[in-house]
Amino acid sequence: MTHTAHFKVWRGDAEGGGLADYDIEVNEGEVVLDIIHRLQATQAPDLAVRWNCKAGKCGSCSAEINGRPRLLCMTRMSVFDPAETVTVTPMRAFPVMRDLVTDVSFNYTKAREVPAFVPPPELEPGEYRMMQEDVGRSQEFRKCIECFLCQDTCHVVRDHEENKPAFAGPRFLMRVAELDMHPLDAAAESGLDRKRTAQEEHGLGYCNITKCCTEVCPENIKITDNALIPLKERAADRKYDPLVWLGNKIRRRGE
Template sequence: MGTEKSQAAGEPATKRQFRIWRGDETGGDLQDYLVEVNEGEVVLDVIHRLQSTDAPDLACRWNCKAGKCGSCSVEINGKPKLACMTRMSTFTEDETISVTPLRTFPIVRDLVTDVSFNYEKARETPAFAPPPGVTPGDYRMQQVDVERSQEFRKCIECFLCQTVCHVIRDHEENKPAFAGPRYFIRAAELDMHPLDTRDDRKEYAQAEQGLGYCNITKCCTEVCPEHIKITDNGIIPMKERVVDRKYDPLVWLGSKIFRRGQVPQTSVTSEHSPGAVHTRAAGPPAVHSHAGGSHDPQAEAQAQAGVNWHREVPRPTAPAVDASGKLPLTELTFDRAAAPSPFGDDVSFPLPPEHLNFAHPEQDKH
């Protein structure tokens, strides 16, 4: 281990052993470098010094150097990290530090990888859908509703959670059907948003984003530089709610009563029930994917081009209204301003009578 005088600070500088991957999409290998390291520096500082001395053609991606842009994602000693947030003081003096590109994504050159997979999944994720006629300046939310989804908005899209997820890290064939942890928490955030009018976020995450592939190993949470509890606060609640909506009749009933914008499912919504309201033209049943609940032709076409979704499933049900356009049933509404939390901690059963408001369909006539 050698030392020499640092001209910048006048303090002794230490030479440290680095092993950095060099190459491109055709191949490459690890190369050894002995690089000067000063007190208080991070791995990105050392890479920049290496670029100015022994390896001027070394390619790496970076931007803010403050842990907020997510650009400098690499794997340091085999673990996905931000180079600008990994201090050299965390390594022992005799330790060789290996720096390699993100393993899950195709290599462009040296430490730069092609992360376009993530942007493709971002485009596939349905965007925030505000209520009709409400402009951004007119949005009104209670603070408790802001706090529910604020944690997931801290994401800097470094894609460390994406690259560490073994579903695609070890199985390239899963990529077409799997969006990854970053977009699961995006779905969870929008599902918590009281102004989002889409009511199929959970179903979409299960059917189109591959939520069922995740077996909650929590590796994504461990590498998150923003300390987002991706698994505990995002993925697990989404999984639980998917199961509840499918199999728990009590939660299903509660969701129909409390969730804003959701119509209670009664006999009038069933195409097989007498007196049901039908809006679809007569004809043979069509092949219909799970994306059809959004009534979005483009989403439907994308789903039909996906993996294992070419099969006939029930079409979206008709509106539960009679010929006059009114709900032919008594309506119960909850006295809270927003949807319940996906964690299920703000609704108790049986329902307290003081929290229910009775509204008869013809009460305006009296």
């Protein structure tokens, strides 16, 4: 069963561009990436798009479809009315390189700013032991495929370019949260306070938990509820809870 769909696809580069109109055949069971590939094969051979696995696991084909950040390979054409115009544009939060390809190097810069896992000094590799419950907590965050849709939809990054130097974004605050709740991470013993750095260096306070990052995550990670809110609570306890403050004072005095 086939029908003809009307597509609007953003064409251009860093200097500017606009939406180009295409009428294209759609077959049953296809996804938006199939249509983009057909456009490349039949009407727009120079159309640039980033993709790799076509299975929702590499995170490469991130774009915006009718204004919503999505993976092209995981968005079925059946969700659109046959008479509906499907508009495909590059991720808005990042600079356009060409057509649907954006420069996401901002995210790799932020990734390098998050200190890595600190192994416990008293244990050798292979001696690590964790409760299954603790494994499950962090395993959810390890499902991330680095599609950066959460980064794209976060209005702190999307609508305020000036925030980028001070704000890591939900993907990397989630990484900080994962490490902070890891029972074997020895960051505190090495002098690294992940809750303090989350607040002061990675911009945790900019996040106002609207859950837009959770809504677009293709892996259904509960970024806000399971990572960002608990991290905010722990950061607030560290900074404002009088009992925690007193305990830190006593601890420091005894050292």
